[in-house]
Amino acid sequence: MLAFMGRSIIQKVVTLFFVSVISFLIIHLAPGEPSQIDPLNPKFTPEMVERMRTEFNLDKPLHVQYMLFYKNLFTGRIVSWRDNQPVLGKIWERFLNSLPLFVVGTILTWTFSFPVGIRSAIMRDGVYDKSATFLAYLLISIPGFFFAYILIILVVTELHVPVIGMETFGVTSASPLVRIMDRTWHLVLPSILGATGGVAVLSRYVRSQMLEIIGQDYVRTAWAKGLSSETVYYKHALRNALLPFVTMFGMILPGLIGGSVIIESIFSWPGMGRMAYEAILGRDYPVILTLNFITAALVLAGTLISDLLYMVVDPRIKL
Amino acid sequence: MTVRRFLIIAPAIVSLVLIISYFWVPTFEEQTRGNPDRLVQFITTSSGDAAMLNPILSADSASSQINGLVFEGLIDRDENLQFRGRVAHSWKIYEHAFFYINENAATARWGRLDPSGLVSHLRTALDPRTAEWQHVKAVDLLPPEDITHTFSTQEGGEIRTVVLRAKAPQRVRIVLDRVDPMLFERLIKILGDDYYNTFDPAVDVTAEPDLPSAQLKAKARALMPPTAHNPVIEFYLRPGVKFHDGHGLTAEDVKFTYEAIVDPKNLSPRIPDYEPVKQVLVVDPLTVRIVYKRLYSPAFTTWGMGILPAHLLNDRVLAEEATERGQKPDDFNMRQSRFSRHPIGCGPFVFQEWKSDQHVRLKRFDAYWEGPPNYQEYAMRIIPDSLTQEMEFYAGTVDDYSVLPHQVARLKKDGRFQSFSGTAFGYTYIGYNMRREPFDDIRVRRALGMAIDTQKIIDYVLYGQGEKITGPFVKQTDFYNRNIAPLPYDPQGAVALLGKAGWQLGGDGYLQKNGKRLAFTLITNNGNALRKAILAIAQDAWKQIGIQVETDLLEWSVFIQKRVNQLDFDALILGWSMGIDPDLYQIWHSSQGGPFQLNFVGFSDPDADDLILKIRQTYDHERQVDYCHRLHEIIFAEQPYTFLYISRWTALLDRRIVRAVTGADGRNVYKPIVPTKTGGYTFHFNQWIKLNRPPEFSADG
Secondary structure, three states, rough: OHHHHEEEEEEEHHHHHHHHHHHHHHHOOOOOOOOOOOOOOEEEEHHHHHHHHOOOOOOOOHEEEEHHHHHHHHOOEOOOOOOOOOOHHHHHHHHHHHHHHHHHHHHHHHHHHHHHHHHHHHHHEEHHHHHHHHHHHHHHHHOOHHHHHHHHHHEEEEEEEEOOOOOOOOOOOHHHHHHHHHOOOOOOHHHHHHHHHHHHHHHHHHHHHHHHHHHOHHHHHHHHHOOHHHHHHHHHHHHHOOHHHHHHHHOOOOOHHHHHHHHHOOOOOHHHHHHHHHHOOOOOOOOOHHHHHHHHHHHHHHHHHHHHHHHHHHOOOOO | HHHHHHHHHHHHHHHHHHHHHHHHHHOHHHHHOOOHHHHHHHEEOOOOOOOOOOOOOOOOHHHHHHHHHHOOOOOEEOOOOOOEEEEEEEEEEEEEEEEEEOOOEOOOEEEEEOOOHHHHHHHHOOOOOOOOOOOEEEEEEOOOOOEEEEEEEEEOOEEEEEEEEEEEEEEEEEEOOOOOHHHHHHHHHHHHOOOOHHHHOOEEEEEOOOHHHHHHHHHHHHHEEEEEEEEEOOOOOOOOOEEEOOOOOOHHHHHHHEEEEEEEHOOOOOOOHHEEEEEEOOOOOOEEEEOOOOHHHHHHHHHHHHOOOOHHHHHHHHHHHHHOOOHHHHHHOOOOOOOHOOOOOOOOOOEEEOOOEEEEEEEEEEOOOOOOOOEEEEEEEEOOOOOHHHHHHHHHEEEEEEEOOHHHHHOOOOOEEEEEEEEHHHHHEEEEEEOOOOOOOHHHHHHHHOOOOHHHHHHHHOOOOOOEEOOOOOOOOOOOOOOOOOOOHHHHOOOOOHHHOOOOEOOOOOOOOEEOOOEEEEEEEEEOOHHHHHHHHHHHHHHHOOEEEEEEEEEEHHHHHHHOOOOOOOEEEEEEEEEOOOHHHHOOOOOOOOOOOOOOOOOOHHHHHHHHHHHOOOOOHHHHHHHHHHHHHHHHOOOOOOEEEEEEEEEEEEEEEEEEOOOOOOOOEEEEEOOOOOOOOOOOHHHHEEOOOOOOOOOOO
């Protein structure tokens, strides 16, 4: 176990190093350079560009830039080129904003997918299963922004309540309970939107996984023993069907930092996705690279966690 | 059983909690009509967040909007675009003119004279009682001086520092009470044709290490030009103007703001505006004198720059902040300072709170010198999506909305809102690379313009929200020459004109000359739907008269860096956003036609060059207008661009918002909001207030 972990961590650190090199190279190969000045401003002189480049270390060879960047990243001194704010502080602030959206979206996805998928599997080819399948494909294919607009227009014109932002603008004086509920309400639409795709896909997985297990010999044995359908489905079948989802659980982790550009923009949510998107448009290398690095680290951590979880839940696997 | 129950109960509880929260949210009704505070709040939206709330550093529109309310400059422009005093109540513009005594030359009127003799003769000749010299205040002789000038040159990758030492001869200073760009030309009839030309500044100049003599000569000439105009602006500050922290604003703050801009450490994008400044002098706490190196009238506008509080940003304070935050004071500059997240200025609104990508809130400044604004609070909400902006506006939680072109016809008629529209300060054009064939022929450029139906572009691409233009000046200003009619849409005429230029229709349906087809590539940047539509329209229009046009859409930075800056294009679609000031030097002067410069079409016309320089050097508005009209004519006649359109914007405002001014009897009088000459409706923003119900105005307003 310990040996496995040690090996795995070393492998992951090496991978992370390559990821950092490659993402650094890709960003610098892409045309266009950052600037806090508009290059088509008629008053703008080449000397100014040069001074900006020097300030951002862009005049140095790539490997020196790479060293400087990661040195600053690990000492926490890296600042955004857009507003000179420390990047880690910015990311932390956005992370806290994105976190509730992510948590509620994930809870919705996981709590809804299982009952829906299991029931579909049990009632295979019935009316319920057919309509669930239809709905799932509908939700997968409907463009997120379109669905979002429809929901917003419906809620705003029918219910007359605000939906955008993290809280209703101007409710600072209200009691803490009102504020918490207000914030919860603002989570509803974006997290439903974030969860729809997830529910649709995950419930399909649950369905097929359950179907596979239901056909297994030990399930037939369970039936033959005369156990109630409750016990057969929810004890014998479900436990075994859950195994692959343990791996998926580990893969949620990178989603923490991803955020959704479209949903965050439509709902004016001050989250990660929007910051990343604006950083890319503005060629704000420090923000892009830091986010990239953190995402890569989380992906690797996620795979490590899934491996470990798998070992815990499935004693057949000896690593 | 438990598992099954859990699987059903868990989603049920989650849904319940989410649904219950609905009953706690304030409805739009509670936020607007049910909230008395809402009447003294102005809430606007911005699609992007502010970047830096420091007027000398910011370069984005959201930041400028907030900076414009928190900070205030010495001057701004009034409803008729004339300058008006803000922090400065008045100003005086005059001039110090200099010329070096030329020992080698004899004057035309008095022959050879010693310097003091020349000065005393000049004093009598330049008699202020005569009409020609009435602006002369004094003539003095300045003693010789030693000038040391250090600069670095780059030779073969090696950087050398050269120190120039010069013994400058005596100099005559003429003090004028207004700027006179023609002074030295008029002095020629007294001093003689060659008095300035034969002045040799290189005599007493030494360089260390030594320079080749041609280079030394050029350097000496740049260091000691025979004549020099030094325009001077003196601003008289309003007494009692205070920053939001109660600290009084003085001339020291003005000087500090200037120094902060030109300090290379701060990397201010406004440095080029202040390059012509020679020095800024504090005469007394309420008088600041700005001396310029040369004639440069656009410089006056730059004093609209918000004034920074020196006591909060000087080196000592910044060093303390750096130490407190554990950084080296040497690497620390104004950009890093937390001032940019929490600004303090002297404008009508005080900064309160900035939540990144959520909102910026301001509160009115009760000690504002012009009296506090009517609104108690100003808020800018960051809403990136235009549909949600619109929904919030209808709901009444936002007070204004910028209408998209396709919505204008519908929303302008809506009785719930008042609408304002005006033309933008920028225009869209097709530019031709005049260094290349066939665009070196003016008939071809003209024909290409005549083949495009601009009116159709305005009607269908812009939904009618645009206006034709004929030249590079802002259409609302006097500088724009309204007597010039736009190019007619005349494809037949275009073919005829191309025929005169030698392009005849060949058997393959394309125009040809010497066996070569009339073919070129039209490019623009990707991501701008309007330009993309124009690209297709122009391609089609030109194809119909027999021109083979390829088109290409390029990513913005590739478009600028690889094509525009390298001058590697045939024709392109692009837009300029202009300031009110008529300075066209960077875009149209022939000296600006190199790679990485903005005259990328390669426009070059000696008369235009002359006018562009004169516009910069004239401080007289009428004369500037005159020059601009002539320049406009020349540029229109040459057609280096096909000028397409300027777009119109429309904004909606809640109809209950009015201006409240205190009338003669001390009572509040309500007036409608009227747009100014540029179409701007926020000019009287400090008088705005929201009423409970829409007001009724008598017919005469």
